[in-house]
Amino acid sequence: MNDIANPPMSAKQRYSAGVLKYRQMGYWDGDYQPKETDVICLFRITPQEGVDPVEAAAAVAGESSTATWTVVWTDRLTACDSYRAKAYRVDPVPNTPGQFFAYVAYDLILFEEGSIANMTASLIGNVFSFKPLKAARLEDIRVPVAYLKTFKGPPTGLVVERERLDKFGRPLLGATTKPKLGLSGRNYGRVIYEGLKGGLDFMKDDENINSQPFMHWRDRFLYCMDAVNKASAATGEVKGTYLNVTAATMEDMYERAEFAKELGSVVVMVDLVIGYTAIQSMANWCRKHDMLMHMHRAGHGTYTRQKNHGVSFRVIAKWLRMAGCDHLHAGTAVGKLEGDPLTVQGYYNVCRDSYTKQDLPRGLFFDQDWADLKKIMPVASGGIHAGQMHQLLDLFGDDVILQFGGGTIGHPQGIQAGAVANRVALEAMVKARNEGKDIVKEGPEILRAAARWCTPLKAALDTWGEISFNYTSTDTSDFVPTATAS
Amino acid sequence: MMTNPMQRLTQGQFSFLPDLSDAEIKQQIEYGLEKGYAWSVEYTDDPHPRNTFWEMFGMPMFDLKDAAGVMMELAACRKTFPNHYIRMMAFDSTRNVESITMSFIVNRPPSEPGFGLVRQEVQGRSLRYTVQGYSSAKPEGERY
Numbered sequence: 001m002n003d004i005a006n007p008p009m010s011a012k013q014r015y016s017a018g019v020l021k022y023r024q025m026g027y028w029d030g031d032y033q034p035k036e037t038d039v040i041c042l043f044r045i046t047p048q049e050g051v052d053p054v055e056a057a058a059a060v061a062g063e064s065s066t067a068t069w070t071v072v073w074t075d076r077l078t079a080c081d082s083y084r085a086k087a088y089r090v091d092p093v094p095n096t097p098g099q100f101f102a103y104v105a106y107d108l109i110l111f112e113e114g115s116i117a118n119m120t121a122s123l124i125g126n127v128f129s130f131k132p133l134k135a136a137r138l139e140d141i142r143v144p145v146a147y148l149k150t151f152k153g154p155p156t157g158l159v160v161e162r163e164r165l166d167k168f169g170r171p172l173l174g175a176t177t178k179p180k181l182g183l184s185g186r187n188y189g190r191v192i193y194e195g196l197k198g199g200l201d202f203m204k205d206d207e208n209i210n211s212q213p214f215m216h217w218r219d220r221f222l223y224c225m226d227a228v229n230k231a232s233a234a235t236g237e238v239k240g241t242y243l244n245v246t247a248a249t250m251e252d253m254y255e256r257a258e259f260a261k262e263l264g265s266v267v268v269m270v271d272l273v274i275g276y277t278a279i280q281s282m283a284n285w286c287r288k289h290d291m292l293m294h295m296h297r298a299g300h301g302t303y304t305r306q307k308n309h310g311v312s313f314r315v316i317a318k319w320l321r322m323a324g325c326d327h328l329h330a331g332t333a334v335g336k337l338e339g340d341p342l343t344v345q346g347y348y349n350v351c352r353d354s355y356t357k358q359d360l361p362r363g364l365f366f367d368q369d370w371a372d373l374k375k376i377m378p379v380a381s382g383g384i385h386a387g388q389m390h391q392l393l394d395l396f397g398d399d400v401i402l403q404f405g406g407g408t409i410g411h412p413q414g415i416q417a418g419a420v421a422n423r424v425a426l427e428a429m430v431k432a433r434n435e436g437k438d439i440v441k442e443g444p445e446i447l448r449a450a451a452r453w454c455t456p457l458k459a460a461l462d463t464w465g466e467i468s469f470n471y472t473s474t475d476t477s478d479f480v481p482t483a484t485a486s
Numbered sequence: 487m488m489t490n491p492m493q494r495l496t497q498g499q500f501s502f503l504p505d506l507s508d509a510e511i512k513q514q515i516e517y518g519l520e521k522g523y524a525w526s527v528e529y530t531d532d533p534h535p536r537n538t539f540w541e542m543f544g545m546p547m548f549d550l551k552d553a554a555g556v557m558m559e560l561a562a563c564r565k566t567f568p569n570h571y572i573r574m575m576a577f578d579s580t581r582n583v584e585s586i587t588m589s590f591i592v593n594r595p596p597s598e599p600g601f602g603l604v605r606q607e608v609q610g611r612s613l614r615y616t617v618q619g620y621s622s623a624k625p626e627g628e629r630y
Contacts (some may be wrong), residue, residue, distance in 0.1 A: 169588035
């Protein structure tokens with residue numbers, strides 16, 4: 001379907017007043033060879049009945065770049081061909097009638113340097129509401145090195161984070177303070193202290209802990225930092241708690257972040273809902289103040305989960321690596337929240353790779369050179385427990401933060417015991433893997449062996465050992481295993 | 487004695503496990519060598535959480551590919567500093583890593599008194615915290 005003839009038109013014909021097909025306006029070029037410096041987007045489109053897929057792809061290219069619905073003579077004042085995005089390839093989505101993968105290339109001149117707000121305003125600005133499409137999804141994006149180098153990326157990066165924390169060779173451990181809502185600052189700090197002293201590296205505010213009537217943010221910060229310092233003295237380790245500075249305005253966020261810094265916190269946290277501009281501003285602030293920036297992807301499920309419409313999380317992860325954050329919730333695959341294991345591994349690769357290779361089973365459509373941009377530490381959080389340690393280590397490797405909230409705080413012998421169970425399970429599994437054991441197969445036995453001398457781990461396995469969340473994922477990759485590379 | 491659940495300093499990869507035997511340490515070293523890391527032996531009698539630079543017992547062994555050789559260095563360090571903290575560290579020179587990739591404690595003093603927290607009251611309800619080792623007041627080499 002990529003060889004539809006594009007009848008040549010004279011400039012006069014092209015710019016006569018009226019309505020032309022997008023494909024006739026220059027937004028389709030089946031022979032186009034994307035340049036090294038082009039941004040390439042892969043959209044999954046579902047055209048309305050009777051709409052030709054190539055015309056729909058051209059419309060996507062048009063509506064995400066220069067086009068309006070009719071011909072305008074003012075185009076002729078510009079080097080307009082540069083500004084037109086070009087759809088250059090349309091493939092039917094395997095085993096999914098009515099859906100097509102449309103490849104669209106954008107010239108570098110379309111984008112302001114160092115601005116995710118600008119890039120997203122182009123690529124997902126209007127086009128997703130476009131009537132001739134029933135649905136559209138931005139599946140993946142290839143960002144050229146030339147554009148990547150205009151972004152500062154993560155304020156700290158996972159390598160430097162480890163150096164600052166003095167923690168190497170194993171996943172980091174965290175937990176989200178529970179219950180999410182209602183604890184006073186003093187009660188909240190108690191949970192932080194117990195978790196950190198018990199053996200976790202980090203504790204975490206939840207996404208909707210800001211400054212509600214039951215706990216003012218200053219009160220939380222003061223008690224939390226008391227807990228962090230006391231736990232650090234008790235263990236001899238660097239400890240941290242993600243102080244959520246998400247607030248109504250940038251001024252409020254800066255005020256909260258400044259206070260976190262004054263109190264000696266190593267990390268602050270924001271929610272994805274603050275928006276890309278605020279994220280880039282907070283990344284600048286963190287870079288200036290030697291602070292780690294934790295990102296909770298609150299809200300992403302509204303547009304990432306359904307396969308036919310929205311933006312894939314792999315694209316969000318790429319934008320966030322460019323915009324800058326040090327931790328990013330990227331799924332657990334085995335926990336309570338949505339996530340097909342291979343698709344989730346694809347998100348992790350986007351966070352941590354120096355060079356991401358095309359990998360269709362993991363949903364990665366493009367090679368992506370990250371141009372030495374710092375790496376994000378992905379966070380696995382949500383319904384995971386010590387009994388899954390072998391699966392988590394096998395799926396995600398060392399550079400990940402494993403967050404066991406309920407799996408720590410809900411431990412029958414208390415929070416410290418919960419933390420001990422998780423840390424012992426983790427260290428035992430890392431040690432076994434390094435010794436060459438097949439942890440996927442022998443994992444349960446390795447855990448049971450450690451539980452023989454570690455009572456808290458035994459209690460954890462007895463409580464949660466059998467819990468799993470085996471639901472079918474909605475967001476999986478669509479590919480033909482034999483398909484050739486694009 | 488420290489009051490955390492392990493009753494000892496919990497830095498490093500394996501402080502929550504029973505002390506590694508020499509055979510187990512050797513397996514970890516072999517794992518690192520297979521990955522192309524260079525091993526180093528470091529020691530200190532000031533294990534403050536922010537004491538980044540422990541003393542190097544010689545340079546990282548970039549050219550040593552035999553775990554037995556690394557174990558000999560460790561044995562020499564233990565002999566010289568039997569009551570110090572000693573850790574094994576692995577360095578990875580891969581582009582975009584260029585940092586430490588493994589670190590675990592292999593020797594400890596017989597008793598680990600740990601750290602106190604000194605609180606200085608400042609403005610409002612804020613406190614300034616200092617983590618202070620109970621042994622650190624003594625001169626280097628006389629702490630344990």
